[in-house]
Amino acid sequence: MSKTITFFGASTGCGNFALKAALAQGHTCIALLRSPAKLADLAASNPNLIIREGNAHDATAVAKCLTVPGDDSRLVDAIHFSIGATMDPKTFKFADPDVCKNGIAGLLEALTTLRRDWNAVGNPLLAVVSTTGISDQKRDYPLAFYPLYHWMLATPHADKKVMEERLRAGTERFVIVRPSLLIDGDKEGVKVREGLEDVSKGKLEKEEVGYTISRAAVGRWIYEKLLSVDEGAVRDWEGKAVSITW
Secondary structure: OOOEEEEEOOOOHHHHHHHHHHHHOOOEEEEEEOOHHHHHHHHHHOOOEEEEEOOOOOHHHHHOOOEEOOEEEEEOOEEEEOOOOOEOOOOOOEOOOOHHHHHHHHHHHHHHHHHHHHOOEOOOEEEEEOOOOOOOOOOOOOHHHHHHHHHHOHHHHHHHHHHHHHHHHOOOOEEEEEEOEEEOOOOOOOOOEEEEEEOOOOEEEEOOOOOEEEHHHHHHHHHHHHHOOOHHHHOOOOOEEEEEEO
16 A cells, blocks of 8 residues: 655665665655755656655744645654764764754654644654664663764764653654664675664563664665554554664
């Protein structure tokens, strides 16, 4: 069954791979971009891709991406959220250290506004990309990565932790995806291992520790496991964080 899926953070990385997978299967996809030109070629070859220009921090711009095209009374079926901070390699500083927590706040506000002020109906699943290294239960990354995770990546990890807290405090359906260290490239046929934490109850249900996983593998996993399936297939993961690694 064809779905309508909204993407925030789809110009590059995991979101871009998930978007391409969804487009290839004929789903209607809506992407919010600050620079629409980044996906101009993809849009030209995929009439089922709708690009909206705007900032993910702007709840008004976000709201315009959350209803089914041609029917503002219906919310989209699923939302892929993978925005994140980019580090300047010269200064090792992050241009927008609050991008994730502000972005998720804008998304939650937009959904609330659409239901309250416009009587929109629907309960889309939020597939939200976070990171390993921020669990309160147990270390979910190799000890060798401790300096990287707690010093170099401390700023974006703190941002993602607040993002997760805001998700838990809300009422939306969500699955948090915590990939291990992201790399480029891909490995065909390599199994993706899954850990599981019930973030609402503070309970680790299944432990997996790994070094890396590719952005392509993460995007593919999110599409296949969360975005393309029906509601019943994700029920055991809803309200939880899934760590994925090779």
